[in-house]
Amino acid sequence: MTSAPTPPKPQKVLVRRHSPIVRITHWINAVSLCLLLLSGLQIFNAHPHLYWGQQSDFGHGWLSIGAYDVGDHPRGVALVGDTAFHTTGFLGASKVGGVWMARAFPAWLTLPAEQYLALGRRWHFFFAWVFAINLTLYLASAVIGGHLRRDLAPTWAQLKPRHVLHEIWDHMRLRFPKGEDARRYNVLQKGAYLGVVLLLLPVMILSGMTMSPSLDADFPWLVELFQGRQSARSIHFITASLIVVFFLVHMVMVVLSGTWNNVRSMITGRYAIEVAPPTAVPPEPIGDAP
């Protein structure tokens, strides 16, 4: 036998990952964002055209979803600028209970399924309050409790371009931080989470408020901020789309980096990491360090 020691087998330990307030607000946020998206698409369907500026230049929106009739059923088309995308079956024209309908987003993506703006608004404005109060609680606790500074703010070392590029390269090869490094968020995670909670979600609330004529009268700076009510409606839509993109990436990353471990950590708070057993590494002699 050779004297080379076998490397110690890593040990799984459960660490406290998410505080109760993070877990509770995470799930309330997830449910409200889902309902806000579906009811929001219902509201969008009432006028599936987006413009820039204060008012609507009918027929010249930068985004327009419509339908035209060919043969036995309507065909859907989405116009982005001057580019037409044929989207029959999804955007513009889709089947509802086996019957072709001209509608921007399909029934399975709107709340309620049928075209019913009034009810979509009721869902939207109720969960807008749930979402906004929840986000406020989360942000307040993140600032006061130190979650923002401790867990989300990147360290200077993490912000070095070489480190960021290294993380990107590792993520592209689906290599995620392991062991002690998995105790904290990596810089890409921190960037994504900060971007969502400090930018995308607040912009959703502010651009949503700007669509209210009463709030525009009360807070004219809202309209100034977005350069017009129709711009605010466009930004509301674009920001919602970015949140959907974040959600899709979030789901892929949850699955790739250990579905059950991630889901458990957001439910019970416990997250498993692999660490070297403490006894396996002989302690370094504590010398006379300068």
Add this chain to the structure above:
Amino acid sequence: MTLPRRGLLQGAGASLAALWLSGCDKIATNPDLVKVLSSAEVLNRRVQRLLGRGALAREFTRADITPNFKANGTINPPDADYQAMVAGGFADWKLVVDGLVERPLALSLDQIRALPSRTQITRHDCVEGWSCIGEWTGARFGALMDMAGLKPQAKHIVLHCADTLGGAKYYETLDLVDVHHPQTILAYAMNGAPLSVAHGAPLRLRAERYLGYKQAKYVMRLEAVDRFDHIAGGQGGYWEDRGYDRYGGI
């Protein structure tokens, strides 16, 4: 063998999707749940009235006026009595002011034009999502109601309209706080010209802090009331009776 099986799978998938949709919709349209959801309307109204204290809506310049102001809802009332008034140039038209007032009125268009007026270039926001900027000139609603003398028990003004839309007469209700807002006018002119039929001739409401469906067109009668639950669907407006919120500020 593969084809029928594929058909079967597709069929199963489609019926699962249908089940999912109908299940979701049972929840989405459940009346008790909708009642809970509607509580947000009360919150919106209270919070916005508390925060805003009736600030004026932004006013624009002539350069901002759209050449393409969309006319929505009723654009040509099918009602025979209204069409007769159009044919007669609204010569015999009179605005009736009654209900809980000290002095019921019946005013001709000329008499309304002689009342304290206001001209404002504002943004009209439709509940569907679009906006258009136009100039409105009209009699100040508050001054008009002062002329009639509101009785102390009056709480709302019902605007009864000439147009029938989808089998029912259009109507709206406004709370007194909104009636007395400086930008709440009964407009008889748009962009410097008499109101067109499509935009509500001869008289329409402009309440600039609110969405388009509150801006009743073809106004015939103002009725001061202490309650409106006995009128039409009882929700305080044509669209309100069809599920829209009465506040209309968001």
